[in-house]
Amino acid sequence: MQRKVVSNMKDGFARPHDEESALREWRSRRRARIVQQTLTGASPVFLLAVWELLSRTELIDSRFFPAPTSIVGTFFDMIASGEMLSHVSISLLRIAAGFLLGTVPAVMLGLMMGMYRPMKAFFSPLLMALMPIPTLALMPIIVILFGIGEGSKIVTIAGSVFFPVVINTAAGVANIDRIYIDVAKNYGASPKAFFFKIALPGALPVMMEGIQMGQAIALLTIVAAEMIGAREGIGYLIWSSYKLFLFEPMYVGLILISFFGYMFSLLLRWLKNRLVPWQ
Amino acid sequence: MHAPEAKIAIEGIAKVFYKKKQSILALQDITLRIRDGEFVTLLGPSGCGKTTLLRILAGLEKPSAGHFDVRRTDEQKPLQSMIFQENGVIPWMTVEQNVAFGLNLRKLPAKLVKERTHYYLEKTGLTPFAKLYPKELSGGMKQRVSIARAFANDPELLLMDEPFAALDEQNKFILQEELLRIWEEHRKTVVFITHSIDEAILVSDRIVLMSAHPGRIVAEKRIDLPRPRSVEQIRSDPGMAQLFVEIWNHLQREVQGARSEFKPCKG
Numbered sequence: 001m002q003r004k005v006v007s008n009m010k011d012g013f014a015r016p017h018d019e020e021s022a023l024r025e026w027r028s029r030r031r032a033r034i035v036q037q038t039l040t041g042a043s044p045v046f047l048l049a050v051w052e053l054l055s056r057t058e059l060i061d062s063r064f065f066p067a068p069t070s071i072v073g074t075f076f077d078m079i080a081s082g083e084m085l086s087h088v089s090i091s092l093l094r095i096a097a098g099f100l101l102g103t104v105p106a107v108m109l110g111l112m113m114g115m116y117r118p119m120k121a122f123f124s125p126l127l128m129a130l131m132p133i134p135t136l137a138l139m140p141i142i143v144i145l146f147g148i149g150e151g152s153k154i155v156t157i158a159g160s161v162f163f164p165v166v167i168n169t170a171a172g173v174a175n176i177d178r179i180y181i182d183v184a185k186n187y188g189a190s191p192k193a194f195f196f197k198i199a200l201p202g203a204l205p206v207m208m209e210g211i212q213m214g215q216a217i218a219l220l221t222i223v224a225a226e227m228i229g230a231r232e233g234i235g236y237l238i239w240s241s242y243k244l245f246l247f248e249p250m251y252v253g254l255i256l257i258s259f260f261g262y263m264f265s266l267l268l269r270w271l272k273n274r275l276v277p278w279q
Numbered sequence: 280m281h282a283p284e285a286k287i288a289i290e291g292i293a294k295v296f297y298k299k300k301q302s303i304l305a306l307q308d309i310t311l312r313i314r315d316g317e318f319v320t321l322l323g324p325s326g327c328g329k330t331t332l333l334r335i336l337a338g339l340e341k342p343s344a345g346h347f348d349v350r351r352t353d354e355q356k357p358l359q360s361m362i363f364q365e366n367g368v369i370p371w372m373t374v375e376q377n378v379a380f381g382l383n384l385r386k387l388p389a390k391l392v393k394e395r396t397h398y399y400l401e402k403t404g405l406t407p408f409a410k411l412y413p414k415e416l417s418g419g420m421k422q423r424v425s426i427a428r429a430f431a432n433d434p435e436l437l438l439m440d441e442p443f444a445a446l447d448e449q450n451k452f453i454l455q456e457e458l459l460r461i462w463e464e465h466r467k468t469v470v471f472i473t474h475s476i477d478e479a480i481l482v483s484d485r486i487v488l489m490s491a492h493p494g495r496i497v498a499e500k501r502i503d504l505p506r507p508r509s510v511e512q513i514r515s516d517p518g519m520a521q522l523f524v525e526i527w528n529h530l531q532r533e534v535q536g537a538r539s540e541f542k543p544c545k546g
Contacts, residue, residue, distance in 0.1 A: 179364075188384050189384050197380075
């Protein structure tokens with residue numbers, strides 16, 4: 001009886017017109033997917049085309065909204081003259097230095113706060129009080145303390161990266177499931193082993209989220225920090241071009257920010273997949 | 280006749296928890312002796328403090344009163360290892376790293392760690408999964424990791440906290456038999472916790488029945504069935520059905536008795 005039912009169903013699926021309909025469905029799904037991909041690819045092209053057209057025909061003011069082709073022209077001119085390299089390299093250097101200077105102590109403090117209650121009790125109110133202040137608002141003080149040179153810019157970035165990382169790291173440790181702590185204790189983990197085998201890896205996913213947040217904030221901060229008292233850098237490029245009414249280089253600066261923002265998030269996502277393969 | 284010296288001697292252990300301004304007596308005057316190589320199950324309704332007692336033995340809680348001693352045979356061996364309820368497997372370690380966890384913490388030579396880890400991976404059928412992370416395993420497989428980790432650590436005694444409670448019934452039967460098979464090799468002393476009467480009868484040499492509010496030992500049952508045992512054999516043994524009913528009656532009284540204490544008396 002059972003067999004018969006099964007074989008009937010099998011016959012049903014094997015019938016030629018069903019095979020045809022399955023093929024039809026597959027084709028229509030594939031078509032829908034191709035349409036979606038085309039739309040995704042087309043939207044920026046469409047926007048640029050409209051912009052180009054409006055700018056060329058002076059329907060929008062081409063001084064403020066220069067045609068994309070002329071922005072691209074400026075982009076390549078700046079690469080050729082070496083100007084691009086000097087702006088990009090100094091900005092990347094500041095971001096890298098500030099990012100490290102902010103992240104490393106934030107991770108250490110966050111782990112300590114997550115592991116030891118007195119540390120948390122002591123540092124939480126300080127963090128809560130300082131966190132809402134935008135680091136940029138502290139720039140005058142930072143300039144007084146660290147001078148007008150590279151130091152103040154790196155410290156500004158470090159300061160803005162520090163807070164999301166420290167808070168996420170502490171939360172990451174605090175959220176480690178109680179049972180893993182019991183397991184470690186039951187199997188006789190030393191404080192050092194507990195730190196490296198339980199606290200650090202257990203906090204890593206949430207910590208990485210904080211670092212991703214920090215990266216986004218670092219990029220925001222570098223542009224603003226370079227608008228104040230810098231002679232080079234992507235932020236300086238944007239601000240000085242604007243002040244000189246040179247809008248092509250300003251747009252080049254914006255493109256660079258967008259590009260590096262995307263690259264950094266790709267890099268961190270790759271890093272996260274390497275560091276947290278178990279999620 | 281004198282009983283052989285106890286492996287575990289628990290003397291008058293009590294545990295009080297404080298919640299706000301209330302204190303709750305979780306365990307009251309627990310005195311128990313467990314022989315070397317004995318498989319003892321603590322059986323009782325939830326809230327009877329059996330998990331608390333096990334956590335005290337595991338060094339995860341301190342008793343409020345009383346003490347316990349474990350007689351050591353080998354100073355090199357860890358005192359005890361616990362098989363936790365579900366989710367005791369550490370997600371950021373591979374199956375192999377999980378099984379080697381206790382051994383690595385004790386800084387044993389790499390060769391010995393590898394040897395023992397592989398032995399228990401093989402025993403639990405986990406060898407093909409050695410390099411995987413726990414998220415890729417089913418519930419039953421994860422619990423095998425937990426079992427292999429505890430046995431590989433080679434402790435003086437094994438503690439098991441409802442290890443199969445979260446599994447479906449088929450997997451539970453399979454794992455119960457696997458656990459017994461692995462245990463038969465060395466017959467380490469085991470303290471096992473469950474609320475399942477069937478499970479207790481299947482695995483135990485002796486069942487210690489506990490009551491709730493406060494947790495006390497109320498009775499003991501010896502299970503003299505020959506080993507190795509199988510689920511089928513226990514199920515088809517009429518004597519065991521009788522035993523089940525006896526234990527059930529006992530527990531039922533305890534559960535209902537505890538419940539009636541909270542009800543107002545009828546006029």
